[in-house]
Amino acid sequence: MNLSCHNLTKRFGENIVLNDINFTLDQPKIYGLLGRNGAGKTTLLRMIANYIQPTQGEILFDGKSVWENEQAQRQIFLATESSCFFDLNAEKIIRIMSKAYPNFNTEQCLHYAKRFELDLKKSTTKLSTGYKSVLRVILALSAHTPLLLLDEPTLGMDAFHRELFYKLLIESYSESPSCIVLSTHLIGEVEGLLENVIIIDHGKLLIDESAENLLSQGYCVSGKISEVDDYCSGKHIIGENTVGGLKTAAIMGTHEDAPASLDVTGLSLQQLFVQLVGNENPSEKETRL
Amino acid sequence: MSTKTSFLFYLNSYKVSVSIFYFVFLALFAVTGIVTLVVEPSSVNFSGLEGGAAVFLLIAAMNSFKNYFLFHLQCGSSRKTMFKGWLSCAAVVSFGMMVVNVALISLLAALRRPFYLDMLSIPIENIFLRMFAGGINLFAIYLLAMMFGYLFPVSFYRLNHIGKWILGVSIGGISILISYMSAVFEEPIMRFFLFLSNHPFYASAIYLLTAAVFALADWLLVRNIPAKVD
Amino acid sequence: MKIDFQSQTPIFLQVQQGLEDEILSGIYGEEEQIPSITELASSYKINPATALKGINLLVDAGIVYKRRGIGMFVAAGAVQKLKEKRQEDFFKQYVLPLVQEAKRLNIEPQKLREWIERGLSE
Numbered sequence: 203m204n205l206s207c208h209n210l211t212k213r214f215g216e217n218i219v220l221n222d223i224n225f226t227l228d229q230p231k232i233y234g235l236l237g238r239n240g241a242g243k244t245t246l247l248r249m250i251a252n253y254i255q256p257t258q259g260e261i262l263f264d265g266k267s268v269w270e271n272e273q274a275q276r277q278i279f280l281a282t283e284s285s286c287f288f289d290l291n292a293e294k295i296i297r298i299m300s301k302a303y304p305n306f307n308t309e310q311c312l313h314y315a316k317r318f319e320l321d322l323k324k325s326t327t328k329l330s331t332g333y334k335s336v337l338r339v340i341l342a343l344s345a346h347t348p349l350l351l352l353d354e355p356t357l358g359m360d361a362f363h364r365e366l367f368y369k370l371l372i373e374s375y376s377e378s379p380s381c382i383v384l385s386t387h388l389i390g391e392v393e394g395l396l397e398n399v400i401i402i403d404h405g406k407l408l409i410d411e412s413a414e415n416l417l418s419q420g421y422c423v424s425g426k427i428s429e430v431d432d433y434c435s436g437k438h439i440i441g442e443n444t445v446g447g448l449k450t451a452a453i454m455g456t457h458e459d460a461p462a463s464l465d466v467t468g469l470s471l472q473q474l475f476v477q478l479v480g481n482e483n484p485s486e487k488e489t490r491l
Numbered sequence: 492m493s494t495k496t497s498f499l500f501y502l503n504s505y506k507v508s509v510s511i512f513y514f515v516f517l518a519l520f521a522v523t524g525i526v527t528l529v530v531e532p533s534s535v536n537f538s539g540l541e542g543g544a545a546v547f548l549l550i551a552a553m554n555s556f557k558n559y560f561l562f563h564l565q566c567g568s569s570r571k572t573m574f575k576g577w578l579s580c581a582a583v584v585s586f587g588m589m590v591v592n593v594a595l596i597s598l599l600a601a602l603r604r605p606f607y608l609d610m611l612s613i614p615i616e617n618i619f620l621r622m623f624a625g626g627i628n629l630f631a632i633y634l635l636a637m638m639f640g641y642l643f644p645v646s647f648y649r650l651n652h653i654g655k656w657i658l659g660v661s662i663g664g665i666s667i668l669i670s671y672m673s674a675v676f677e678e679p680i681m682r683f684f685l686f687l688s689n690h691p692f693y694a695s696a697i698y699l700l701t702a703a704v705f706a707l708a709d710w711l712l713v714r715n716i717p718a719k720v721d
Numbered sequence: 722m723k724i725d726f727q728s729q730t731p732i733f734l735q736v737q738q739g740l741e742d743e744i745l746s747g748i749y750g751e752e753e754q755i756p757s758i759t760e761l762a763s764s765y766k767i768n769p770a771t772a773l774k775g776i777n778l779l780v781d782a783g784i785v786y787k788r789r790g791i792g793m794f795v796a797a798g799a800v801q802k803l804k805e806k807r808q809e810d811f812f813k814q815y816v817l818p819l820v821q822e823a824k825r826l827n828i829e830p831q832k833l834r835e836w837i838e839r840g841l842s843e
Contacts, residue, residue: 232768244720253564253718275567284720286561288504298500302492302566369763376759376769393726394767414731421729457729468729 203277203348203381204228205250205268209259212245219245221405222259227349230379234396234413234471236389238479241402243385244282247351251280263349276304279345281338282353292337293322296344303345311344314370318363331358339367343374350382356391364391371395393471403479417469421457424450425464433460441477452477492568497576498583501559505551505584512547513591516540540595541629544588545636552581552640557648564718574713577641578706585633593626613691624691631698638705645712648719724765732767736775744784744795745803751795755785782806 210223220242227233237243248254250261250268252275260267263274287295292315300306315322318336321329326337335357342350356364372395375382383400386392399416401409409416420440423430430449434442441452452469460466492500555577563573613628615621647655673680687694722739724732740755749755758776762769776793779785784799796802823833 231770248718248720251564252567252569255715255717270569270571272567272569272572275569278567280565284561285565286558287565288558288562298492298496298566301496302568368766372763372766372769373759376762379769390726391766394724394732394765394771397768397770422727466729467727470727 203230204262204264205349205381206262207246207250207259208262210246210249210256210261211258212242212249212254213257218405220256220402223402223407225400225407225410227381227383230348230381231397232375232382232384232395233398233400234389234392235383235385235400235402236475237385237402239387241479242405243402244353246402247280247282247353247383247385250349251275251278251351253280276302277347278349278351279303279342279347280351280353281342281355282351283357285338287326287337289325289327291323291325292320295326295337295341296322299341299345303347305346307344307346311340314340314343317366317370332360332363335359336363336367339371343370346374346378346380348380350380351385352383353385354387355384356386356388364388368392368395389472389475390470396471399471401475401478408478413471417471417474418456420452420454420469420474422450422452422467422469422473423460423464424448424467429461429463433464441473441480492563492566492572492576494572494575494579497563497568497572498579500562501555501576501580502583504559505580508547508551509584509588512544516543540592541632544592544629545632548585548588548633549636549640552637553643555641556644560648560713560716561718570713570716574710581634581637581641585630585637588633589626589630592629593622596625597622612688614689615691624695627695628691628698631695631702635698635702635705638702638709641709642705642712645709645716649712649716722765724767732771733774733778736761736765736767736772737778740775740779741784741803741807744799745807749795751797751799753795754791755793755795757792 204226205228206226207223210220211218212220223246235243235246245254249256252268252270255269262268263271263278266274268274268278290298296308296311296315299311300308312322318333318340320333320336320340326334329337335355336359339352339355342352342355356367359367368391371382384392384396393413396413399409399411399413400407423433425448427444427447427449430442430451434451434453438454439451440454443450452473457466559577560570560573563570563576613621613625615624646658650658687697722736722743724735724739726732728735730738740749743749744755756764758769758772761767761772761776765772776785780787780793782802783796784802785793786796787793820833823830
């Protein structure tokens with residue numbers, strides 16, 4: 203499996219949604235596709251899954267364009283909010299999916315449905331948002347495609363269903379590793395799962411590297427305001443926060459000897475993400491990293 | 492989805508609506524049947540089956556695009572596979588309804604009920620040949636109706652807001668124009684339709700050709716159609 | 722075991738240390754099975770590759786071993802090995818800084834020994 207995007211640009215009228223994106227997915231890893239609302243994540247996934255065509259550039263799957271390429275599309279499964287399942291019930295959809303995807307495991311899917319307590323006889327149009335998401339993820343996890351695109355998979359799910367989904371995702375990934383792209387806003391819930399992180403901001407590819415590398419690029423120090431300020435002078439600070447007399451600063455770079463009075467912790471992906479894309483002025487970001 | 496799965500999927504979704512159509516027809520037939528027992532038979536005219544089926548298929552085709560399209564994409568199918576599935580479904584449904592209708596019409600003819608049926612007025616001596624010609628004619632009309640009906644959702648889906656208005660207005664304009672033109676050119680039009688009803692095989696050929704033109708237009712619109720987010 | 726995503730320690734090292742702690746405290750006795758990669762990954766919501774990396778450190782150190790098709794087991798003598806390793810760590814992590822700080826503060830070695838004696842008896 204090799205999926206590569208070359209100089210990918212998508213415009214809707216005057217609006218540039220994605221701007222000159224380049225990346226390659228070629229390993230059975232869990233990728234996190236992160237970005238703020240409207241950053242272009244869903245558009246990117248919909249282009250990979252044959253929903254829309256890029257304005258410029260191309261997406262290749264094993265060297266061939268994904269557009270109208272059924273051989274490729276049978277190896278790609280996209281679960282997204284606008285996924286359409288008619289007014290059929292889950293039972294019928296599972297039957298059709300088993301014909302559509304060569305490695306679809308019907309038995310496993312029915313078992314998953316039971317664990318999520320999904321009513322197989324209920325028309326999908328009558329399902330709640332949470333249960334629609336449940337249906338999408340159990341189909342996605344049973345399809346066993348080499349490339350799995352999960353766009354906000356836990357949308358509207360309750361905490362129990364979310365935990366169960368992560369558990370099943372890990373189990374399924376351990377049994378048969380495939381390339382999984384997880385696009386979500388709940389970064390805190392998935393940060394332990396992600397091996398690689400792709401961040402899109404304002405239509406541009408900001409980050410594409412391993413989570414480990416990314417997180418090792420920065421750290422946090424906290425302590426008395428004056429001491430933190432002393433320590434931070436001349437360092438590349440990407441964010442700071444003061445509560446009473448306690449100040450916390452996020453710093454890019456490798457951790458140098460900090461005085462014992464300062465608390466040093468790692469950056470969480472969530473913190474780093476907020477710092478990287480939270481800027482209200484996108485032009486300033488160019489100089490970072 | 493393979494073309495076969497797609498075809499079966501379309502066919503399956505037509506099953507319910509076609510059944511409802513015939514259920515309504517049979518109910519109407521039963522009512523008129525009872526009425527003819529009471530009222531003077533010559534005052535009852537029942538001729539809905541052939542034309543009714545065409546209108547039904549036109550409307551059914553108008554509802555055969557959006558969700559099917561999105562579902563095919565969800566199943567990893569190409570637009571091409573979907574269109575092939577739809578075409579084969581349209582052909583089979585048209586053929587199937589033609590067969591059922593010819594059978595029903597033959598039954599009505601055998602019962603010698605005083606119902607007016609277009610097909611029985613075809614000027615061919617031999618009753619079997621007449622049925623055959625009528626059958627082909629019906630099939631062609633049904634296919635035409637479906638190919639034409641499909642054009643509406645597809646073109647509306649492709650257009651943006653302004654485009655929809657323009658298309659809507661021009662459809663209205665064209666239909667007004669046609670009704671005006673038909674008043675002006677009443678005679679040649681009448682002659683054309685008379686020719687069609689006297690030459691059922693030519694008529695079928697013309698219908699099929701028109702259906703093919705619409706099918707081509709359908710395909711050109713569907714070929715690269717982008718999926719929208721609601 | 723508890724995984725702290727904000728810690729400076731990488732997750733795979735946290736997995737290694739967590740399992741070591743559990744072996745030391747006897748949760749998994751010698752020749753007993755430890756959780757599989759999948760179990761670890763799904764219960765702590767971490768990537769299986771990360772869990773594997775942590776466990777491989779234990780395998781390399783001879784603390785656990787794999788039985789093909791069955792799972793992973795605590796090796797015989799693992800507790801002893803861990804204790805030795807931890808004792809060495811103890812020297813580096815606690816004793817050396819203690820002595821260094823004592824030198825900085827001009828604490829006499831005799832005084833330091835006395836204090837350690839006092840700490841031991843308390």
